[in-house]
Amino acid sequence: MNSFQDRERAFEAKFAADEDLQFRITARRNRLVGHWAAQQMGLTPEETEAYAKSVVQADFEEAGDEDVIRKLLGDLVSAGVDIDELGVRTALEGKMAEARRQFIEESN
Template identity: 75%
Template sequence: MTTFDDRERAFEAKYARDEEMAFRVTARRNRLVGQWAAEKMGLTPEETDAYAKAVVQADFEEAGDEDVVRKLLGDLLAAGVETDEAEVRRALETQMVEARRQMMESK
């Protein structure tokens, strides 16, 4: 019976590691897309850092990416940047690939 218990604990540990990695990748993606948006808005380096952190925080409002898309799109349009939801979603996808790459390199 201990073999099954050991396997169960191993699966649970793997699940926990996978979930933590997914969280870290998403947070990194949000930071990167925040930097992308800040560049489009012409923010200073200090403002860019603060804005990227705000985008990461925005992701905690609700499950999924809709809260991040709303924040980015609203902020970009308010800053006078011509964009649309499709461009923001493309940036999210592009930055997700980059975030995964960065996380894999940091291991």
């Protein structure tokens, strides 16, 4: 029975580590896409940092990416940037790949 409990604990630990890693990758993706959006809107470096943080915080409003997409799309359109929801989703996908790549490079 001890072997089963050890395997169960190992599985739970791996699950927790995987969830933590996914959370960190998503937060980095949101920061990266926040920088991208700030550049599209022509923000200053100081405004860019604050905006990137606000995009990360927006992800805590609800589960999934819809809260981030809504924020980005609303802010970009309000700033006069010619973009649609597909463009925002494409940027999110690209920044997710970049965030994963950065984590892989950091772990090597």
